[in-house]
Amino acid sequence: MTQTSISTRAWAELILLGVIWGGSFLATRTALDEVGPLTTVLWRTGLAAAILWPIVWAKGMRAPRGGRIWGALLVMGLLNNALPFSLLAWGQQYIASSLTSILNGTTAIFGVIIAALVFADERLTARKSLGVLIGFAGVITAIGPAALMEFDIRSTAQLAVLGATFCYGLSGAWARATLRGLAPLEAAAGMLTCSAVLMIGPTLAVEGLPSVSLSASTWAGLIYVSAISTSFAYLVYYRVLAMAGAGNLMLVTLMTPPVAIVLGAYVRDEALLPSAYLGLALLAVGLLIIDGRLLRKRAI
Template sequence: MQSRSWVWSYLLLATLWGMSFAFNQISLQSFTPLQITAGRMALGGLTLLLILVLSGATPRPNRTEVGHLIIVGTVGLALPFTLIAFAQTQITSVLAGLLNATTPLFAGIIITLLIPDERPDRPQAVGLVVGFVGIAVLIGVWDAFSGNFATPVGIAAMLAATLCYGFATSFSRLKLSRSRLSGTQLSSVQLLAGATLAVLLLPIDPGADYPTLEIPSAVALAVLGVLGTGFGMVLFWRIIRQAGSTIATTVTYVIPVVSTTIGVTLLAEGLAWNEILGGLIVIFGVILTQWTQLTARRNFGANQNTAVD
């Protein structure tokens, strides 16, 4: 019988990553989007590095891996982190969390472009169509025709961030899947590389002039960096080791539930009917895009259990 020791890690990860949108919203009271990115990536990267050093597993990537890790750290982490924080100056954490669920849709498209042999099967193709219909419902695209589409910049920034995530997922699979380094080691270098770029850009940050530093914002940024970004990566790779990558990626379905609950209950944000419906359609589309992998894993687990019995 397969161990379920990963379940608690899975639930904790979904909670931490789901709450990251609320932590972003609180951090924005005192920090700019770029400052939030620099802070969370530096804290997250240093947290991972400390864990690795204490366990005697200091990352030592080769020259080729360093280049690939810098690309993922900047385009796949620093850029989307900044875009998400910027988007949340325009839209609610609820809408940001729901739009974040579109990441697997973009990953599916990009992996097809990068690896032509991996054409989507029928469930995946249907899932992509359903998912993008869900995005249209989620953002209330009909408002564009009535002149009431009030937050196009924030929505565009959020979708651009998920596109970056999709690229990072696909690029990592293509270039780093055979690395001798562990997932945690790879993540530590990616975070520190992205943090370095963000810190170097801080002097030219156009909005970096805040009169006061609010304690809740500082605490939110610290939690976002150490727990959400650093410890969250440890949990993610632990789930992959214990349950497989297919199970680990399904955390995408749970994150919007957590982010919506936190946004509505703790931040008193509104929730429109189309956001609920669109979010559900997006998640259904994402499930369809991963249907082949999910059913294959379930059948494999059933065969394993039969063999044990």
């Protein structure tokens, strides 16, 4: 199967998406200075849903109908938003936002593995297997093998981030299996609505009633992750998907960490060990091998 070529406009929007999602790690970490992780996710999903629904209606669309589709959206909201957002936010309390972005790059790797296990047309070829192994070697390098043996709060936080990326991989398979035929914008609005509903109970039980008396920087972080890196990013995401295809869209995974690393260094004075950069390089190599286009070009 050939890759869809990428137009100049698609490249521009793909880079924009990488910058937006790269900034989301700093915005989340900024909000966490004053707001708990569950409250951060509740604000993020609730505000994002409130922004998307008027866009859905303005485009002449309507809310999904039927218990089956809303049940599928509820599971999607759990796997793609509520659970991974919560794990990422909790983890970012203990590790640098830049390191979180590097570990988040395993989303594509878990997606390939889960798709191979679930769908007959997504078999794990030798090339993809090599890419997965190199990618996981990058993750282990970034975390540090010793940290995996200690299981202190920092290593646990890194495992929580990896758990979030595993959830993203599951959500991709779930969406393909259950949400076909539903307009992407309707699916995103419905999914985020379900996510917000799912977050209400845990947030109230663990962190209490969310406060609106927050600092300007906290509100800026919350508005960024909801309005920009969730609502607006979904609109850009589906535009790039239509223009460039799913295979090319995976390249955004390689663009996000450098943005997060630069922002973390300049805004929060975050410093990463050399092993983290080596891990990012190995992860990038693994993702490029999974993508396959460089190998095909060398064979021409």
